[in-house]
Amino acid sequence: MVTVKINGEDKYFEEGIQYQLIAEQYQRDYDSQIALVVVNGKIQELMKRLNKDCELEFITYADVIGHKTYVRSAIMLMMKAVKDVAGMDAAVNVKVEFTIGPGYFCSFKNGLKLSPDMIEKVKERMNELIDNHLPVTKKAYHADDAVALFNELGMKDKVSLFRYRRSSNINVYCLGDYYDYYYGYMLPNTGYIKCFDLFPYESGMILLLPEKEDPETLPEFVPKKKLFQTLMITNEWGEEMGIDTVGDLNDRICEGNISDLILVQEALQERRIGEIARDIARREDVKFVMIAGPSSSGKTTFSHRLSIQLRSYGLKPHPIGLDNYYLNHDDTPLDENGNPDFECLEALDVEQFNRDMCALLAGEEVQLPTFNFKTGKREYSGKVTKLEADDILVIEGIHGLNEKMSHSLPAKSKYKIYISALTCLNIDEHNRIPTTDGRLLRRMVRDARTRGTSAKKTIHMWPSVRRGEEKYIFPFQEEADAMFNSAMIYELSVIKQYAEPLLFSIKRGEPEYHEAKRLLKFLEYFLGVSSEALPNNSLCREFVGGSCFDV
Numbered sequence: 001m002v003t004v005k006i007n008g009e010d011k012y013f014e015e016g017i018q019y020q021l022i023a024e025q026y027q028r029d030y031d032s033q034i035a036l037v038v039v040n041g042k043i044q045e046l047m048k049r050l051n052k053d054c055e056l057e058f059i060t061y062a063d064v065i066g067h068k069t070y071v072r073s074a075i076m077l078m079m080k081a082v083k084d085v086a087g088m089d090a091a092v093n094v095k096v097e098f099t100i101g102p103g104y105f106c107s108f109k110n111g112l113k114l115s116p117d118m119i120e121k122v123k124e125r126m127n128e129l130i131d132n133h134l135p136v137t138k139k140a141y142h143a144d145d146a147v148a149l150f151n152e153l154g155m156k157d158k159v160s161l162f163r164y165r166r167s168s169n170i171n172v173y174c175l176g177d178y179y180d181y182y183y184g185y186m187l188p189n190t191g192y193i194k195c196f197d198l199f200p201y202e203s204g205m206i207l208l209l210p211e212k213e214d215p216e217t218l219p220e221f222v223p224k225k226k227l228f229q230t231l232m233i234t235n236e237w238g239e240e241m242g243i244d245t246v247g248d249l250n251d252r253i254c255e256g257n258i259s260d261l262i263l264v265q266e267a268l269q270e271r272r273i274g275e276i277a278r279d280i281a282r283r284e285d286v287k288f289v290m291i292a293g294p295s296s297s298g299k300t301t302f303s304h305r306l307s308i309q310l311r312s313y314g315l316k317p318h319p320i321g322l323d324n325y326y327l328n329h330d331d332t333p334l335d336e337n338g339n340p341d342f343e344c345l346e347a348l349d350v351e352q353f354n355r356d357m358c359a360l361l362a363g364e365e366v367q368l369p370t371f372n373f374k375t376g377k378r379e380y381s382g383k384v385t386k387l388e389a390d391d392i393l394v395i396e397g398i399h400g401l402n403e404k405m406s407h408s409l410p411a412k413s414k415y416k417i418y419i420s421a422l423t424c425l426n427i428d429e430h431n432r433i434p435t436t437d438g439r440l441l442r443r444m445v446r447d448a449r450t451r452g453t454s455a456k457k458t459i460h461m462w463p464s465v466r467r468g469e470e471k472y473i474f475p476f477q478e479e480a481d482a483m484f485n486s487a488m489i490y491e492l493s494v495i496k497q498y499a500e501p502l503l504f505s506i507k508r509g510e511p512e513y514h515e516a517k518r519l520l521k522f523l524e525y526f527l528g529v530s531s532e533a534l535p536n537n538s539l540c541r542e543f544v545g546g547s548c549f550d551v
Contacts, residue, residue: 005055012048020046020188032215033192034058035066036185041508046188047136061215064463065185065514073187073429074196074209075104075137080178080408081125086118091178092154095429096207098422100229102219103206104432105228107235116200120413129175137174140176145169149179157428160247164527183431183522190422194306197221202228226418230483234424237268243489245426250527254491260531265488266535273302276417276482277309280392286415287361288393289317292400292476293419296471298486298539299396302419304549305395305537315392320383322397322405322503325353329376335464340413344530345399349378354408357395359410360387373451397467401476417535421487427525436466437522446543459512476497491540493529498544 001012006026013022023034023046036059037044043065059066062166075096079483084090095107108114114122135244141149143165150158158181162170173182175190187193195218197208208221233549241264243249252261280286289306293299300321307317320497326332335341359366365384385395388461399405401416423438440462477483500523506516541547 002050003053004050006057008128015051015309016186017050018046019044019048019056022050022056026058027297030058030060030068032062033194034060034061034191034223035063035069038354038514043185043514044272045138045185047138054120058420062212064162064212065518067212067215069187070193070215071183071209072182073231074193074207075174075188075302076136076175076178076180076182077126077129077190077193078106078120078122078198078207080124080175080388080428081129082114083178084125084419085121088153090114091265092429095426096237097204097426097436098154098432100201100224100228101205101222102211103201103208103221104141105201105204105206105231107204109429112329114205119198119200123211126193126196126198129190130193133189136186137422138171138186139174140169141172142179143168143170145227146172146181148180148247148527155180157245157247157426157427161245161249161428161525163247164250164272164525165371165421165525172327174453181249181428183427183519183525185253201232217284217359224283225477225480226480226483230485231422231424234422234485234487237265238489241265241489243425245428246525247426247428249490249493253527253529256262258490258493262488262490262533262538263535265490266538269486270305272484273305274309274312276484277306277313279309279482280342280415281313281315285309285412286392288357288395288409288455289417290406291394291398291417291419292398292402292473292480292518293486294398294439294473295465296439296446296543297421298442298450299400300551301542301547301549302484302486303394303396303539304551305539306417310392310394314516316388317391317392317394318387319394320326322353322395322399323350324371325349325397326378328378339464341464341468343354343398343465343472345402345404345472348397350405353407357406358408360385362385398473401479402472408479415482416476417482417484418477419484419486420477422485423487424485425492426488427435433492433522437519438492439517441492441495441499441523442543444452444502445495448502449498449543449545454505455499455512456506457514459515475480486539488538488540490529492523493526494531494534494544496523496526496528497531499523 002015004011009431019037038057040054061067061070079091082094093109094108095105147159147162183377190233198417213418291299291303303319310317332340333346356366365386367380367384368376421439423433423435426432444455444458447458503516506512534540544550
């Protein structure tokens with residue numbers, strides 16, 4: 001018998017028992033399904049077996065890691081069903097692209113066409129597999145054997161990815177007769193996938209899954225046409241550059257022409273910024289350009305670059321950051337847990353902002369504030385600003401599209417822009433990169449450099465940041481006049497060098513350790529690129545330093 005400490009009590013189990021069977025005994029104590037276990041501080045999948053005395057904890061679908069495990073397992077289930085219904089060639093040519101709310105958009109490649117009837121059959125097959133509780137198994141393959149396997153299966157994206165694998169072994173998951181590679185943990189069998197939906201959408205299909213906040217309920221899918229169009233444009237940019245996956249990016253780096261790729265990406269972004277500036281210039285009543293987006297979207301650099309483009313149309317833009325209107329940190333409202341809530345609208349001095357903007361609009365001289373994030377206080381330099389008749393204000397911040405933020409400004413005078421780092425690069429065809437991971441790494445690197453914030457603190461604060469985005473930013477995105485994707489296809493290879501030392505500083509046993517370890521594993525897929533090749537006006541410079549703008 002093996003001694004296991006669970007919730008402070010010693011329990012005894014037969015050596016070799018699956019963690020799944022232990023979890024089933026404790027499931028009644030949890031509102032959400034147990035997905036994984038933590039054994040002596042190390043996360044383990046439920047199909048693994050107990051082999052020594054340990055302390056054991058449970059991870060559920062309501063936890064970030066547990067929810068990601070659910071999503072990953074549901075994607076593999078979908079791929080297995082596609083193979084069973086339409087053949088292996090179809091499964092190879094289905095790509096998991098990006099999210100539209102709680103929906104995962106899957107595209108069809110290389111001429112693959114799945115009709116609505118075929119998609120319905122895939123859904124029916126998924127439900128059959130769920131009813132059968134088909135086990136998920138994992139086997140470690142030598143890298144050469146894994147490459148041979150996926151070559152035979154036609155998964156060239158994984159072959160390209162494994163070329164840069166430092167480990168000699170690769171974990172391959174199997175679901176019946178379907179083999180695939182997934183980045184992260186998996187559920188023990190298909191019966192754990194309790195609810196989903198699958199339906200046609202635009203040129204592909206949507207896999208709809210529960211959200212972490214309510215993991216037992218399938219949410220409503222709300223189409224977001226502007227967001228979808230923006231993401232598809234980014235996909236087209238990737239196709240133009242020949243970069244679809246991390247393996248493609250690493251190939252380009254090894255070829256020695258990464259500088260060319262960087263310049264092409266920067267040119268594509270500059271072209272889009274120019275298109276937005278032209279649209280603004282055509283609207284004679286616009287005096288306020290309101291820019292909003294989630295944390296670490298590059299709003300500040302974008303506002304500067306947009307201002308330069310506006311000047312080319314004869315306008316005189318003045319960038320203003322809403323962050324400068326933060327209340328002193330001592331006055332910041334608290335959230336439900338008693339922690340400072342920096343994401344809520346009430347964390348900003350809304351009335352002072354409106355007074356300043358109205359005064360500028362009236363032609364008065366105004367002393368605008370700056371916020372010192374190291375001291376947590378608003379400061380005034382004594383410098384005054386005055387607007388002339390042909391000037392335009394470029395205002396950026398997470399609440400920029402919220403009418404309450406600018407309630408005193410005329411509605412027809414506003415042009416709204418939504419900006420976000422919408423990563424469309426995939427690890428491989430079936431392993432997408434969440435946009436939140438890219439933004440978290442951006443923020444971690446920037447805040448360590450400019451605000452003296454540790455990676456541990458950034459990770460600790462991130463759930464609060466994400467809740468704020470869901471509440472205060474995303475509801476307004478479809479109301480924007482224009483959208484801009486600030487993600488750069490090369491950026492994670494640059495950020496890698498800055499992020500890794502910060503993540504390694506988080507020690508085992510600290511609450512943020514598992515997330516730090518996950519991000520370190522994620523960054524292993526990328527070859528590093530020096531920031532020296534970046535233009536000094538690049539959005540990436542806002543995070544790694546060296547920008548020509550005051551960011």
